Amino acid sequence: MQDDCSRSNGGEKVSVFKFSKKGDGGETSLLTGERVSKASLRPETYGTLDEASSALGLAKAATHNETIRQMITTIQQDLMILGAELASEGSNPGYSVDADLITRLEEWIERLQEEVAIPRSFILPGDNPVSAALDLARTIVRRAERRAAAMRDAGLLDHAEVHAYLNRAADLLFTLARYAAKND
Template sequence: MKIYTKTGDSGDTSLLGGKRVSKSHLRIDAYGTVDELNAFLGLLKDQPVNQNRADFLKAIQDRLFTIGATLATQEDSKQVKKPDLEASDVLSLELEIDQMESSLEPLKNFILPGGHTSVSFAHLARTVCRRAERRVIELHTETPVDNLILQYLNRLSDYLFVLGRMMAKELKIQETIWAPRN
């Protein structure tokens, strides 16, 4: 398979199903942001502190690829075969959040991202996840998007926040509490 096709040289691209749209189309922005998030998940997975979570992070990457494929499929296309997101995917994030939170100090203040490069990567992934969620919600105002995708992205950003906290704990990094000026 050739990596370049030259079919997008004029600024448009094909959705799964064949429909051509502008590369600036909201649907392209939505699944492109999910792709960006997936790249950050790869970076997180590669951090030594996440060695024991690598399989779970890879599973999240798989789910993000599924979401991207769903978002890249034109609305009326029934013939495109792709994997589906399942309610159990959201539940698995919730279970991981609960497990990590059980060993963390309860959060009483806002915390600032940082303290260690690996922790900062988790916060970057969280913010990209929130942007992906906003793009998908915006797309949902134009054309229906499976509610499970919205739930998954929302829960994933929560997971990434808690993961950042857990990584800080494991790395013995003190969280920086946000102290607003009086």
């Protein structure tokens, strides 16, 4: 490791992430610059979205199905938008979940349900690594949905599309996991 916190990449110097230590006291910065406890509802909720995106990354890395890969990538991008919206307290209009994103999820659910039967009973996840990772992501999205509801109840979130998006995303991930069990 080089002392100047950079390394060579084929002759090109690449910067290495440097730690700031600003979060060592249990606080984090929102996109607005406000410092809040890492245990508060806002970072808890967007952190849960990050966790869901990572679980989706497991499924994406394991799948050989391009339909699944494309849907996962789009959902991960949506979750980043949603996380940015939560981290900016809705003050940045460039970061917003809207009705079009929800409609897209509904269309995908309908399309997938034409190809796979959806069980009317509880399922045991784990038909294959992809479907298992999608089911894991689904449960994490459901937790994010509960955290967003807690934000709403605390007066921290007044954007109905956030709740609808998370609800629909979890429904899609359930359906996509059944599709992956059959098609991956």
